[in-house]
Amino acid sequence: MGEEAKNDDGVADWEAGLPSPDDLTPLSQSLIPANLASAFKIPAEPYKTAADVNRASQSTISSLRGAGSNFKLFGGHVDDQSMTEAEPEEGPDPNKSRRIDLTAEDPATTDNYMDDQSTSAAKNLKRPRLVWTPQLHKRFVEVVAHLGLKNAVPKTIMQLMNVEGLTRENVASHLQKYRLYVKRMQGLSNEGPSPSDHLFASTPVPPQSFNESSSHGNGIVNGSHCSVGNGNSANNHAGVPIPMPYPQIMPVHMMGMATNGHGYEYAHSHNHHYQQQYNNIMQQQRDWSQNQSKC
DNA sequence: GCACTAATAT
DNA sequence: CATATTAGTG
Numbered sequence: 001m002g003e004e005a006k007n008d009d010g011v012a013d014w015e016a017g018l019p020s021p022d023d024l025t026p027l028s029q030s031l032i033p034a035n036l037a038s039a040f041k042i043p044a045e046p047y048k049t050a051a052d053v054n055r056a057s058q059s060t061i062s063s064l065r066g067a068g069s070n071f072k073l074f075g076g077h078v079d080d081q082s083m084t085e086a087e088p089e090e091g092p093d094p095n096k097s098r099r100i101d102l103t104a105e106d107p108a109t110t111d112n113y114m115d116d117q118s119t120s121a122a123k124n125l126k127r128p129r130l131v132w133t134p135q136l137h138k139r140f141v142e143v144v145a146h147l148g149l150k151n152a153v154p155k156t157i158m159q160l161m162n163v164e165g166l167t168r169e170n171v172a173s174h175l176q177k178y179r180l181y182v183k184r185m186q187g188l189s190n191e192g193p194s195p196s197d198h199l200f201a202s203t204p205v206p207p208q209s210f211n212e213s214s215s216h217g218n219g220i221v222n223g224s225h226c227s228v229g230n231g232n233s234a235n236n237h238a239g240v241p242i243p244m245p246y247p248q249i250m251p252v253h254m255m256g257m258a259t260n261g262h263g264y265e266y267a268h269s270h271n272h273h274y275q276q277q278y279n280n281i282m283q284q285q286r287d288w289s290q291n292q293s294k295c
Numbered sequence: 296g297c298a299c300t301a302a303t304a305t
Numbered sequence: 306c307a308t309a310t311t312a313g314t315g
Contacts, residue, residue, distance in 0.1 A: 173308055
């Protein structure tokens with residue numbers, strides 16, 4: 001044990017670009033601040049012992065197998081209410097009841113299944129509708145920006161985002177919308193973004209990035225002269241995927257919150273309360289781009 | 296056949 | 306409206 005044997009060509013270099021352990025939130029530490037946790041009725045994560053952390057690391061590593069640090073997309077359970085519309089309008093149906101907080105009692109529900117899925121397959125299972133949280137979108141935009149609009153194609157984006165459970169289709173779909181947004185914005189020159197822009201409005205359009213010719217037989221191009229000044233800089237061998245340090249973002253369990261897949265939409269529609277809390281969290285994690293020195 | 300995009304469906 | 310799914314294309 002010990003050494004990180006170089007998995008693949010680029011991985012070693014890539015890892016080098018990652019934040020040092022000190023920069024990262026310890027695994028043993030809850031990602032969710034206590035106050036917020038209570039706001040969300042999340043019972044302050046189960047105590048994590050060294051053993052737990054270890055185990056978590058293991059599964060992380062196993063799922064690593066050639067990937068960088070990634071955070072998982074869904075944590076476990078999503079109920080499938082396949083109703084037409086999902087107003088809080090419930091008839092006399094005591095049977096359905098609500099799905100009790102998945103975050104609540106069963107920590108295992110959120111953490112353990114992953115092994116089977118991520119390690120080997122995690123494939124043809126019907127995934128819950130992906131909710132592009134600001135975090136995810138941010139990651140998305142960052143990656144697209146670093147790739148340059150031209151190289152920003154679903155597969156690459158997906159790979160660089162390195163979000164577990166995120167599919168190419170997910171990215172493709174989002175990318176489509178994102179391109180439309182960019183087009184709109186460019187067409188309108190400049191001016192207050194439409195209120196209907198929601199997510200996009202808060203994210204700057206990727207400036208036409210470097211990189212234009214992708215004539216490298218190497219799937220992923222590398223245009224990185226960006227030295228990361230994280231105190232952990234010092235090695236950018238050429239020929240590797242863009243070494244973007246990835247922020248630790250809370251797992252996007254949020255999906256569970258909107259059991260029928262409306263994520264923040266849901267919150268912003270009905271529960272202003274949530275939206276508020278959510279925004280708070282956002283802010284905390286909002287600046288990763290600040291940390292990684294721009295080129 | 297795979298991956299990308301645009302179009303369409305939920 | 307936000308995502309998913311399909312269809313057409315290189």
